[in-house]
Amino acid sequence: MFQGNQAINMDAKGRMAIPAMHRDALASACGGRIVMTAHTEDRCILIYPEPEWQDILPKIEALPTFNKAALRAQRLLLGYACAMELDSNGRVLVPPTLRNYANLDKKLMLVGMGKKFELWSEESWWASVADLDVDEELPAEMLSLSL
Structure with missing residues (x-):
């Protein structure tokens, strides 16, 4: 389970290093193999361990293409999806198209x-x-949650 946030840097080549605490968890969960894609609602990148991505991929592919919102989600999630692997130093190259998408x-x-990360x-x-x-109302699930 991934939680918390870390300020990190991207180098001039577009590489970023996954912090060590998450690098170890990624190594055990997926051998350092990840999938990066565009977030459908915010200008950020979603980063999934490859097995997690493989679990949700059929659900994305099954969305109805005659629904414009579903088609837009497919185009973003599938159209921007890039399979990547962390190098021996825990770094990964963020593809230029995703760097542009998320500014x-x-x-x-x-x-x-x-089960995933967001990169902003x-x-x-x-x-x-x-x-x-x-502007949106809280979903019913949030209203019954005690923190």
Whole structure:
């Protein structure tokens, strides 16, 4: 389970290093093989351990293509999906198309989201968490949650 957030840097070649605490978990979960793709709602990147991606891939492929919202989600999730492998130093190259999609520059924020990560530009991350004006109602599952 991935949780917490870490400020990390991307080098001039577009490589980022996965922090050691997550690198070990990724190594045991998937041998360092990951899939990066576009988030459908936010300008960030989703990073899945390969086995997790393989579990949700059939669900994405099964979405109805005559529904415009579902087709858009397929185009983003499948169209941007890139299988990658961490190198021996725990680094991975973020593909240029995904860097452009998420407006990534040198300063990044890696956020653990349970079974996956989100990768944000640091600026976009702080803007997102500062945005307290949420237009949507909380789902019923949240209303019954005690923290």
